[in-house]
Amino acid sequence: MTDATPSFPDIVPEPIGDGTPLAELTTMRVGGRAERILVARSGEDLVSRALELWEAGEPWLLLGGGSNTVVHDDGFPGTVLLVRNTGAAPIADPDLAPGRIRLRVQAGHDWDHLVAACVDRGWSGVEALSGIPGLAGAAPVQNIGAYGQELSDVLHSIEFLDRELGEVRRIPAAELGLGYRDSAIKQGMAGVVLSIDLLLADGAAESAGARGDAGGDAEAPILSAPVFYGQLADALGVTVGDRVPIRELRSSVLRLRASKGMVLDPEDHDSWSSGSFFTNPIVSEHFARTLPEGAPRFPVQPAGRAEEGPAVTSFAELAMGHPLRIPAPAPERQVKLSAAWLIEHAGVRHGFRLPGSGAAISDKHTLAITNRGAATADDVAQLARFVVQRVQQEFGVILAPEPNLYGLEL
Known part of the structure; x- marks a missing residue:
């Protein structure tokens, strides 16, 4: 296990000590202090620190960019291990x-810095994931996705410190159970992501080939991966499936995210959040038909028909000793709902806040719970509980939080 040469631009390490409140290490900007903070600035350090903490048997929290974490105001009763190996x-x-x-990326590398560097080099496959806060190591845990791209589209493998085995192993992406904002790691596969390998398209080579085919010195633009998200295609003025200059796509994604408060900005309290606080619920097609006609529904990839075996078609076959095997019924189709639509149509509007609370629904996007400057973790949790209750009462759907909550319950 070795760190990749840090050939990409990197961020300057922040000064961190045991007294640093977790509010300063998370994008929601709430949370008290940990008993101890350790910083791993190399892969080897990350491995040794994690093994020591497991051996000690004390509670500890692995923390990357803090964009998907909300910690109680009392802090964390143990050690926080910060992932800061870059390259x-x-x-x-x-x-x-x-x-x-x-491309091998160390777990502590800033995700959007990585995307920007890939775009600069003309390597496509992650450009629609521009502006997502956090670090590379968390990307496969959540299977991050946006505007028609998901990490699973380009993930080759991860380097993983397996807690059960006590050793480092490389796990192919196909074995990670990657789904909508989900993975085997999120579902309990214990360990620490040390690095991730991505498979990207070299658009610069493609562009050079196009120039050669065309003859002359005309410079062909480096193109993005195909645009597969309607809102992004509309913003770019193209048809779904088209390709556009890769820099143009990144710029458009950043504008769209900023318009929703989804790009970190110290001056914009709408970005003092954990991004989308709730996942889009996946329900049966039958249940979805009970919702109002205007409720958005997005088909989930149909499940294949499960067969018990070849069906016997005649009494003669039965007489010859062939067992009777009845085809199992096909699993019911599922659809994905829009959590933002459900929240808004349950009466929780942009900017809504409970009386006296420092937390509020974003002014730009109903799916985000934001810190208006002086929120506590309890403020965030109370508002989240209110939203869950309203949506359940109105539509019978129970929303699930997307960020990891420590010391808090909804």
Whole structure:
């Protein structure tokens, strides 16, 4: 296990001590102090620290960029281990197809800095994930996604410190159970992500080939991956499935995210949040039909028909000793709902806040709970509980929080 050469731009390490409140280490900006804070600035350090903490048997919290974490005002009763190993560089892979890049990224590398560097180099596959706060190591845990792209589209593998085995192993993406904001890690596979490998398209090589085919010196633009999200396609003035200059796509995504308060900005309290506080619920198609006609519904990839085995078609076959096997019924189709629509139509509007609370629904996006400057973790939890109750009462849907909550319950 080695750290990648830090060939990409990186952020300056922040000064951190045991007295640092977790409000300063999370994007929601709430949370008290931990008993102790440790900082791992290399992969080797991250491994040794984690093994020591497991061996000690004390409670501890692994914390990256803090964009998906809300901690109680009393703080965390144990050690916080900060992931700060950085670096990203292409690695050799004889199995790579022409025009592909395998990029190894250390877990503590800032995600949007990584995306910006990839766009600068003309490597496509993550440009629609621009502006997502947090660090690279958390990306596979949540299977981050936005505007038609998900990490699972480009993830090759992860380097993982397995708690059960007490050793580092490389796990292919196919074995991580990646789904909508979900993974085997999120579901309990214990360990620490040390680095991730991405498979990206080398748009610069493609562009050079296009210039050669066309002849002359005309410079062909480096194109993005196909645009698969309607809102983004509309913003770009193209049709779903089209490709656009990669820098143009990143700029458009950043504008869209900023318009929703989803790009971190110290001056914008709408960005003092954990991003989308609730996941979009996935329900059966039958249940979805009970909702109002205007409720958005997005088809989930249909499940395949489960068969018990070949069905016997005649009494003669039964007489010959063939067992009777009845095809199992196909699982009911599922659809994804819009949590933002459910919240707004349950009567919780933009900017809503409970009396006396420092937390409020974003002025820009009903899916975000924000800190208006002096919120406590209890303020955030109380507002979240209110939203859950309103949506359940109105539509019978129970919203699930997207961020990890420590010392708080909804």
